[in-house]
Amino acid sequence: MLQTESQTIEVLPKIAGEDNQVRRNLVGMLNVALDLEIGEGEMARVRKQTQSLLEVLIRLYCDKLSEQLRRGLVRRYEAHEENLAFVRGRLSIADQTRRNAANPERLYCRFEEFREDNPLNIILKASLRMLLRHSRSSGNQRLLSELLLAFEGVSDCSIASLPWSRVRFDRLNERYQPVFRLARMFLHQTSPDVTAGNAHGFSLFFDMNVLFEQYIGRMSLPVLRKRGLRGRLQGPRKYVANDMAEAKPVFAMKPDLVATEGALAKLIVDTKWKRLSPEESKEGVAQADLYQMYAYAHCYGCTTMLLLYPHDVQLGNEPGVRRRFRLNSAARGTHAGEGAVLSIATIDLTDLRMVASQLNKLFDMPCSILLAPAP
Template structure:
């Protein structure tokens, strides 16, 4: 099956030439994108169908039709100068690492060879990781729980179901209506694993993955076969007896239900496994900062705060609630607010405002007013156009306040010593770097919707 790869915000031309995607394939993939949860208006949230090309947008992952697939990778600058196959492999590796951190999964990236990173798509790599983890888990034994059963037996087992006994067996008392508890593997968690195995088998195109899935399907042959819509996710209880299954349960949600969309029928028949990079970058950075500050006097809150910009004069009801991405406190007081932005900012040499959105500046000014934080940061992904190393690129003093608003970048392509680099950036006790005072326009005062 032909598989195509494109970077977010790049285009893939369609036609019959080398490196092009046939127009019929482009139509099928665009149809799948239009019914995705990330589609937005006219499917523009995933891919934009142009006259001569498909243009990827700010969503990454896989769109797969029956006879072709499109892999959308994030625009992460890795191994400059390498061939495109090697660059795509390193990008997949960094993306899987970001997913692992964001979803709190323990993934051994070294278990997958360099050739596999280059040859397989993101979907096949995630299927491989799921199969390896599940195989290791079932070797230690499938989880079991006591479940209540009813059966008609010649001897009493458990307790007598009186209602059933005197209705069904009133004439034939040789059978006893028993109700008893039995230790069973046919439970909600195992049914979810089986449904995930079955679903992945239908969408995987890798012979090696299909073999792994067949072996796992044999292990789960005695488990009830339920469609995804009938699975009881709410019945799964993760406790000390089965906590090692937490990661597999989360991966099943990822692959089967949570951010996974399946479409059937018509020209849009296919599957999609998609991630919004802005949300993934925010979650990844937030969790890495939480790790970096362990053992310090700073505490971290993700998507906390929730203070309101306005309150109704008549009722006092709060309006326009705020949710800063990352709040850092010392002894309960807010000392640093960080908002992550998955955008490519410019060097100050190229543009004095670095291409920072005015709406983002207004948002940070509102945070400064509400949270009284002395330090605000707009944090972007690093790229070579900003220089060789990640850094604080500009520091501004908000007019009329002592609050510092800075723009900074973090290199997600470079995972080495990430925690040390973040810790050094976040420790607010160090002397401040020089800043430049700029006039930032005030928030608009007229009524707006």
């Protein structure tokens, strides 16, 4: 989404369905990928929204922050130092000598203060102010203004100077983590490049390759767990080669998902946010993607590979495995049928409630493929 003072442009991902349904599904994917912990009740409210994606996300953020503020604003002991007329905490001798040599009636003290003006609240307040500038929904503007009242005692801070590295979560404030992730999503997407002169703009874009990869990976983990397999995202890391001069591995590989049983890799899944086409040769599967899967199979010693794409109506009504390739082995003495099998498959994202069952069905396929005769 790109917003200027006069227009809002939405670029919706290529997921089948009406625009409102696509927005809801995008929120559902973000929920899983970013651990936003959006409950069923909140998702039900999202389904009723007919506004732009930005307004849908702002309303969701307001609802989640309101829920946490009802349980109390986060207050913490924060380190503080100040020139005082009396001793508070402990006197800093070095600072006292340097700063107050000519002003002995003042005492430079360092102390901790239990206050709401802490890094987490500073970031949350900055997100509210930023969203208030860009929201065009009167309902969202009212909610944002009401929420800002709760942060009256919190310092204002420019987006460029926000104390991200000082935010710490523990058992007392961990309930704020999903809200913090949403605030970070909004603030990190804000680019100074879209502001010029007196005109203010806002952009909110997601790399669908990354989002699709993280969503499918996280949805796959519980499905694999029920099968007694351990799923790992972006690992375990292996290398294509060893540098003989420096005696170290080089060219790291990080498959999107590796399912292991003990030390053995039983399944490797890689996702591609691309639209397959039945009219193209090999339905548009890129040769580079096939090479990549071949390298994974060789280095991980895995014989079951899955390359997963989003389903498209041009491919027919049924998602699932579309093509199978038996990868040729470079090992001498290897017989036909001993090489790895690569399945090209699609998954339908129109109804996210069906994704887990589709993955379960896909993870059943490799077993039958391995037992089938080579094509």
